Amino acid sequence: MSTTTKLDHAPPAAAKAPKAGPWRGLRGSRTFNFWLFTGPFLAGLLIFVYIPIGWSIYLSFFEARFTVTPEKFVGFDNFREMLSNDDFMGSLVTFTVFAAIIVPTTWALSLGLALLVNRLRFMRAFFRSVFFLPTAVSYVAASLIWKMSIFNGVRFGLANTVLGVFDVGNVAWLANPDPPWYWLVIVTARLWLQCGFYMILFLAALQNIPGELYEAAAIDGAKRGWQTFWYITLPQLRATSTAVILLLLVAAYQAFDEFFNLLERTTWGRPPLVELYYIALGEEQDYGRGSAGAVILTLLICTVTLFQGRIMGFGRGEEAK
Amino acid sequence: MSALSNRNWDRRTVLRAAMGLAAAGGLAACGSNTGRDSGDxxxxxxxxxxxxxxxxxxxxxxxxxxxxxxxxxxxxxxxxxxxxxxxxxxxxxxxxxxxxxxxxxxxxxxxxxxxxxxxxxxxxxxxxxxxxxxxxxxxxxxxxxxxPQFFFYRKSMLEDAGVQPPTTLEELLEAAAKLTTDDVKGLFLGNDLHAVIQPLIYAAGADTLDDNNKIAYHTDGVVEGIKQMRKLFTSGDLLLDAPADFWDPSALNQGLCAIQWCGMWAMPQFQEALGDDLGIMPFPKIGDAGQPAVYNxxxxxxxxxxxxxxxxxxxxxxxxxxxxxxxxxxxxxxxxxxxxxxxxxxxxxxxxxxxxxxxxxxxxxxxxxxDRIGWTQAMITATEDVFANSVRKGNDPEAELDKCDDKVNSELKKLFG
CATH class of the missing domain: 3.40.190.10 (Periplasmic binding protein-like II)
Incomplete structure (x- = not known):
């Protein structure tokens, strides 16, 4: 087969090539064009993603304090230390709590928003934009707003003003870990920031559900509302839901900005990335143990993602429907 | 105007503009002077x-x-x-x-x-x-x-509440309680309380390290001080989560608290806002072996x-x-x-x-x-963890200080053998 393809394309180009000089020939070459377009991106990927990953794995087997070119090989010592490090293991618990709260709430809220916006007869584009806009805000900026104006501990903070109406005294939302109000601050900030984006995904999926299905259901006697939602809409959204949950889990793993900015100098409420930041880039500058932690985390993310894909059928596409 | 509105902003145009901007940014970064090129x-x-x-x-x-x-x-x-x-x-x-x-x-x-x-x-x-x-x-x-860091207070607020400037930590707690009203908290020590760690150690008659670079902060007086701080933290008389931290004069100046821990640097701003309604005092002593403390x-x-x-x-x-x-x-x-x-x-x-x-x-x-030169950042962080865990979280101070000792000792061993 390949010979036919060659015969189809190659001869005319080859015939004209000598006249126009060597560059014309090069431009006509598919291999050259392939590398021209993908080369820069592949180089970037290699330099900024794969080499650092490899370097990090290399570092995790060395004692690397205050240096990234270590000499002392320590085998699996860093891994052993990290796995018996209470702070690091505690950060995994923090992450689990965080994911257990944020994944279902974001899923439900963005789906709810999508259903509402989908039902709108006018100003739909307006509301779609309004809910999507927070996605464009940086996590750092949002954290500062949450910390300094909404959830500050003084009487004129927004949350405390509202509580003041009900005669409840000022609450120290972030300084006092008992009761852990800081979770409320962190979760609401993230909900506000990310719900709009997932709403758009759900909205697209909702608009893809064929109208005939609803008509058929109505003829079969399914009641509008809950019954239709449960037996038609939700199953039709399965592929999107799976993707959304996967993305949410990954995003939760990557959580850093709001924890770092809202919970300065605490010993609690540190997800893995914040913990690793303090180990690798804090006063210790311990890149060996930091890298070991990063490798453990990566393995964990891979395992969880694969496992989740298995039970929820991500990537099976048509079959899932 | 019409030229602008007639312009068709399709995806390609936008993309091209975006790439142009990105490329320009990259070039600008290349050209930036890091200031380290010439020898002088x-x-x-x-x-x-x-x-x-x-x-x-x-x-x-x-x-x-x-x-x-x-x-x-x-x-x-x-x-x-x-x-x-x-x-x-x-x-x-x-x-x-x-x-x-x-x-x-x-x-x-x-x-x-x-x-x-x-x-x-x-x-x-x-x-x-x-x-x-x-x-x-x-x-x-x-x-x-x-x-130097010490307390600044509003003389008028203390007078109204019938409170003398406290000379012991117990008195400070009592004063904070009396000074707290619906609108004003009695005391502000910074949002994470870390600024008063060293003053508390000194006020308990202890020190960070002794002259031979051995631990000197782990005393009964310090444990007592930390317990009092926990009491203060949970009392509701302490201003927490203020928009600005202890080094900024706004908490006292805006009437959010009656007494604030701050430093000499902010004195002009305090005086400008409060005039003569301003007094200063050291961190009050803790226990009988204690003494008033100011952190220089x-x-x-x-x-x-x-x-x-x-x-x-x-x-x-x-x-x-x-x-x-x-x-x-x-x-x-x-x-x-x-x-x-x-x-x-x-x-x-x-x-x-x-x-x-x-x-x-x-x-x-x-x-x-x-400061003692042997008291390093890693040790400071270790004592900050003690405060976070036993004052803000409520863990046993003795156990937290033991954990801190381990960290400080391993640092001391690294530095001084």
Whole structure:
């Protein structure tokens, strides 16, 4: 087969090539064009993603304090230390709590928003934009707003003003870990920031559900509302839901900005990335143990993602429907 | 107008514009001058001072220096030390930086020996400042300013509540309770309370380390103090999660609290806002062995010994922080109030001779405790964890101090063997 393809394309180009000089020939070459377009991106990927990953794995087997070119090989010592490090293991618990709260709430809220916006007869584009806009805000900026104006501990903070109406005294939302109000601050900030984006995904999926299905259901006697939602809409959204949950889990793993900015100098409420930041880039500058932690985390993310894909059928596409 | 609105912004146009912008940004980054190309350029790091005019002042001094082109990095944010430590590891490390005297910087050869610069004018320095920068007879930094930290309070609020300025920690707790109303909290110690860790240790009659660099903070008095702090933290009389931290005068000035822990630097701003309705007092003593405490913080200039321009950097530091007394006086007194470490400047400083500033100087001299050079950042972080866990979280102080001892001892072993 390949010979036919060659015969189809190659001869005319080859015939004209000598006249126009060597560059014309090069431009006509598919291999050259392939590398021209993908080369820069592949180089970037290699330099900024794969080499650092490899370097990090290399570092995790060395004692690397205050240096990234270590000499002392320590085998699996860093891994052993990290796995018996209470702070690091505690950060995994923090992450689990965080994911257990944020994944279902974001899923439900963005789906709810999508259903509402989908039902709108006018100003739909307006509301779609309004809910999507927070996605464009940086996590750092949002954290500062949450910390300094909404959830500050003084009487004129927004949350405390509202509580003041009900005669409840000022609450120290972030300084006092008992009761852990800081979770409320962190979760609401993230909900506000990310719900709009997932709403758009759900909205697209909702608009893809064929109208005939609803008509058929109505003829079969399914009641509008809950019954239709449960037996038609939700199953039709399965592929999107799976993707959304996967993305949410990954995003939760990557959580850093709001924890770092809202919970300065605490010993609690540190997800893995914040913990690793303090180990690798804090006063210790311990890149060996930091890298070991990063490798453990990566393995964990891979395992969880694969496992989740298995039970929820991500990537099976048509079959899932 | 019509030309603009007729323009068709399809996806391709937008994409092209975006890529053009990105490319332009990249080119601009390539062309930016890092300030380290020519041999006579220096980079200095300063943390962001809160007082208006400080950044301009530092840059003005630097511009007046003829022998090198000095670039100032004004580091904002609350984690100056981690940004500084991270930068010192890289090729773009500062040649000159401000910090506190900490032995790990000397142990790792990070800071240059400045004895030959300081020695000729050694007698003109506050001897406590010389001592806190000296290891084995060598002086490693030049003190720029001394910053005593103590309590500021609203005299009128204390009078209205019938409260005398407290002299023990118990009295401070009682005062805080009496001063707290619906709108005003009794006391503000900063959002994470870390500013009062060292004062609390001193007020309990203890110290961070002893003269042989062994742990001196783990005493019954300190445990008692931490327990009291826990009581205060849960009492509801403490201002928490304020928009600005303890180093900023706004909490007291805005009437959010009646007593605030702050520093000499903010005194002009306090006086401007509150006039005569302002008093100061040391951290009250804890237990019978205790004594009132003031923490004499401050900032010093260091030269990066690993820079390839150590000599030029030393020359600049000598020029500004040894020779230029006008600038030193301007730096200490024109923005916030700081106590000049140079005796000759301190003695001629009219601003510090009367009224509240004079009281501040008295507290500095009478109760002030200076940093110990062996008390390093890792140890400071360890005690901060004690406060986070036992004051804010409610864990047993004794157990937390034991954990802290392990960390401090391993650091001490690394540094002093």
């Amino acid at each position: 350029s220096l980079v200095q790091y300063f943390h962001a001072y809160g007082e208006a005019g400080t950044e301009q002042a530092i840059k003005r001094y630097a511009n007046a220096y003829d022998n090198a082109d000095v670039t100032t990095q004004w580091i904002t944010g609350s984690n100056f030390e981690s940004k500084l430590f991270a930068a010192l590891l890289t090729d773009s490390a500062p040649d000159v930086f401000e910090f506190h005297p900490q032995y790990q910087l000397i142990d790792s050869g990070q800071v240059a020996d400045l004895t030959d610069l300081v020695e000729p004018v050694k007698d003109d320095f506050n001897q406590a400042d010389i001592a806190s920068h000296t290891v084995d007879g060598k002086i490693y930094g030049i003190r720029m300013i001394d910053d 913080g401050g900032w010093s200039m260091f030269v990066n010994a690993k820079s390839d321009k150590v000599d030029e950097a030393k020359e600049y530091v000598k020029w500004l922080w040894i020779d230029q007394k006008d600038y030193q006086e301007d730096w200490a007194l024109s923005y916030g109030f700081h106590i000049p470490p140079r005796t000759s400047i301190a003695e001629s400083a009219e601003k510090l001779k009367s009224g509240l500033p004079a009281e501040g100087v008295k507290l500095f001299n009478e109760y002030g405790k200076f």
